[in-house]
Amino acid sequence: MKLEAALWQRSYLYFVLFFLLAIFGFWLTYFTRIFEQESYRMHLHGLALMLWCLMLIVQPYLIRSKKNRLHKSIGKFSYFLVPLMLFSTLDLLKFKMDKNTVLDSLDYHFIALVVNALIAFVLFYGLAIFYRKQTTVHARYMVCTAFPMLTPITDRIIHIHFPSLLAYLPQIDGHPIAPVFGFAVVDLILLGLSIWDWRSHRRWNVFPLVLLLMLAYHYSVLNFHGFSFWQSFCNWFFKL
Numbered sequence: 001m002k003l004e005a006a007l008w009q010r011s012y013l014y015f016v017l018f019f020l021l022a023i024f025g026f027w028l029t030y031f032t033r034i035f036e037q038e039s040y041r042m043h044l045h046g047l048a049l050m051l052w053c054l055m056l057i058v059q060p061y062l063i064r065s066k067k068n069r070l071h072k073s074i075g076k077f078s079y080f081l082v083p084l085m086l087f088s089t090l091d092l093l094k095f096k097m098d099k100n101t102v103l104d105s106l107d108y109h110f111i112a113l114v115v116n117a118l119i120a121f122v123l124f125y126g127l128a129i130f131y132r133k134q135t136t137v138h139a140r141y142m143v144c145t146a147f148p149m150l151t152p153i154t155d156r157i158i159h160i161h162f163p164s165l166l167a168y169l170p171q172i173d174g175h176p177i178a179p180v181f182g183f184a185v186v187d188l189i190l191l192g193l194s195i196w197d198w199r200s201h202r203r204w205n206v207f208p209l210v211l212l213l214m215l216a217y218h219y220s221v222l223n224f225h226g227f228s229f230w231q232s233f234c235n236w237f238f239k240l
Helices: 002-009 011-026 040-064 068-097 105-130 135-144 147-161 163-168 179-201 207-226 228-239
Strands: none
Touching: 011 040, 011 147, 040 068, 040 135, 040 147, 068 105, 068 228, 105 135, 105 147, 105 207, 105 228, 135 207, 147 163, 147 179, 147 207, 179 207, 207 228
């Protein structure tokens, strides 16, 4: 039960750490250059994701404090926030892609990194809402919405603070794929949570499924750039 308390009763503390890690990761590229951003899209996207991170902090704390009514009221705000996150992310992606004349393998990789992360996020969020009346399942899926967001943070930390690690990562067209590090961290955490949930509660219904979906997402990021169906989708998205 001590582990149970550490994982769930104090889960808001882990999301505080996640939020601080996000600020650290984006500190040099965004926060210290906040008035130098080339488009409002960066601010809209950043605001939407910061609000989601704050929700992940506040919501478990409200449950722990037995403020269920306020928890539900804030939860309803997610019906507006999630579409905003999707729109702002895709709008920013399209803005970045429009700078190209044609797409190459690295662009196909980047689109998979962003678009398929959104798909994973929506699946986890949708399952959390579907099981909103089953508290333990709902909470687990909400926790998992943070996992698709990790690589943008770890990518920047590696590129800015630990560039020597890039030499050990796989490459696409000569460019190191930094998300591999974030993928490994997520997969190890999910594997640990799956083992813990089975040993403690004989429960297989959340973390193993999320792990499989995240592995599928990771595969897509590392391999879809070479598939014709994905190239066709990306070229269609590019021409919108």
